[in-house]
Amino acid sequence: MNMQDEIEGLAILVRDLRKHRGLTLDELASRINRSVGFVSQVERGLSRPTVADLTAISETLNVPTTYFYNVSKPRAVDWVTRPDERRTLYYAAGITDVLVSPKLNGGFSMLDSHLAPGASSGEGHLTDSAEQGGFVLEGELTLWLDGAEQAVTLGPNDSFQLPPHSHFRYANLSAQATRVLWVYR
Template sequence: MHAVIHAPPPESCTLGADIRALRKARGLTLSGLGETLGRSVGWLSQVERDKSEPSISDLRYIASALDVSVSSLFRSEAPEHEQGLIVRGDARRPIGSRPAGLVEELLSPDLTDDFEMVHSTFESGAEITEEVMRPTQEVGYIVSGKLDLWIAGKTHSLNAGDSFRIRGEAFRWMNPYALPCVVIWVIAPPVY
């Protein structure tokens, strides 16, 4: 006997669903985000349910309030039969607020799952000097290159093929090496 797996409903593959997922991942209520944006709960609810389309200015404010790039809220035009299922290599959405030297792209079709997959490229010389701490569980796999990673005050030098886990600990990273480092991250709950 085979289990029947259904595709996600179309509404899970929308701008509104992504905004709702990001808002919830940050522990914000509709009224809290609405207040930050200077907009009503009703308007924000309609945006999240795709009943109202936000303007570009609204998207800038929403992205800023949710600490993501505006471009991460735009979707690529995938064929209908692939929407919510497939992300082509040349159609990944750029995500996150990028420190110099870090390029991140969403590998997940959208932000409505319990986790997200991210493709990160750390350029040679890139680093963050301030520790990051988020209420997440994260696992990373070094695809190529090398990366120095500090987790809870301990230094780890990682090479291609190595993996790591961060569970809400403070961390920071640096790529002091000559080549870029490519990392695949799985983050739960989604933060981008």
């Protein structure tokens, strides 16, 4: 799949799940503090949500964020993924997440997150019901954890672990690309 196919796949998943949950565009927009126009554009594949937007959508629609990776690609071995078999989400604000886990119904999921220079998860703090952690492969990742006195910047080979329902945000404040292996449980 190419980038536009991936964006359209996400649009269909958001729209269909919203309708299945019996919410109007206005109700979803209100619950995630975004405009109806923005949600409509996401559902038509015209706008990409930020990480914060998609996390808010998943929490509002009562599914894990990994639900939106649920478009299957053919694989030769069901417990292995190769680069051309992976599902990718292209977010606004310079973040691309590649689902590297072979299955979504296991005890955890793994993402290869790519953050362009200046990329961020969005203005507001994220809150996710999943426990999650990460390992910085390249570049720098700055994390803001609600209640922490200051941001923490991690470099290559640094890792972090956040409990479920943490309020946090993250960004690449450096001039080089960042890659993080992100794990959700």
